Amino acid sequence: MKTELHPANTRGTADHGWLKTAYSFSFSSYYNPARIHFGALRVLNDDYVAGGMGFGKHPHDNMEIVTIPLKGALAHEDSAGNKGIIQAGDVQIMSAGSGIHHSEFNASPTESVELFQIWVMPKLKNITPRYDQRTYSPSEFIGQWKTVVSPLGSNIDSLQVNQDTYFNLTELDLNESLEYSLHGPRQGAFIIVIEGALEVANHTLGRRDAIGISETDNIQIKAASSNTKALLIEIPMVW
DSSP: OEEEEEOGGGSEEEEOSSEEEEESSOBTTBOOTTOSOBTTEEEEEEEEEOTTOEEEEEEEOSOEEEEEEEESEEEEEETTSOEEEEETTEEEEEEOTTOEEEEEEESOSSSOEEEEEEEEOOSSSSOOOEEEEEEOOGGGGBTSOEEEEEETTOSSSSEEESSSOEEEEEEEOTTOEEEEEOSSTTEEEEEEEEESOEEETTEEEOTTOEEEEESOSEEEEEESSTTEEEEEEEEESOO
């Protein structure tokens, strides 16, 4: 098993007042040659957006973009005619493909929104752009892995993207444990603790700490505190 620790306090940061961000990988003005990507996982931004603020319409292409609100609500609109609100408990995917413009604004004029925005490099380039979102019940995550994103064509009931990636969420109580089996020898997993603490691969991870794991078939995790929430992104290490 190969591991790569990503302590929360080693992430890049930016503070624009209305936008506060922590970067797991090089992005915007943050550049770290040792933190460019983990396999096909290119971006994991931990964003705080103040009430009434957001990102005006801007372009993307050939990237699989997954947005997971953690608190508050985000308004989305894009050049393909998609428009909606996503909030905590929702997951949104956007396969940018051959090109799409979109905007993202805090849906509240006063309350902040907190979210993960995650970019995965695509399996196929220049596909027709796709957008989808889904609401999940909090009970679906308790004591188990809930797959919320999977590859196009998979038989998993989840949102689907153009890459062999699986996004899995869980919520565990103290000392609860789970096993995760990877979908092949060229796959790895990036695990980030949303809240609480986890024991993984002989490491204890706190809030927003992360670890990349590869060269293994199975991963064991154990909650080191109550109300522990985590995201596991299974990702191709070669694509």
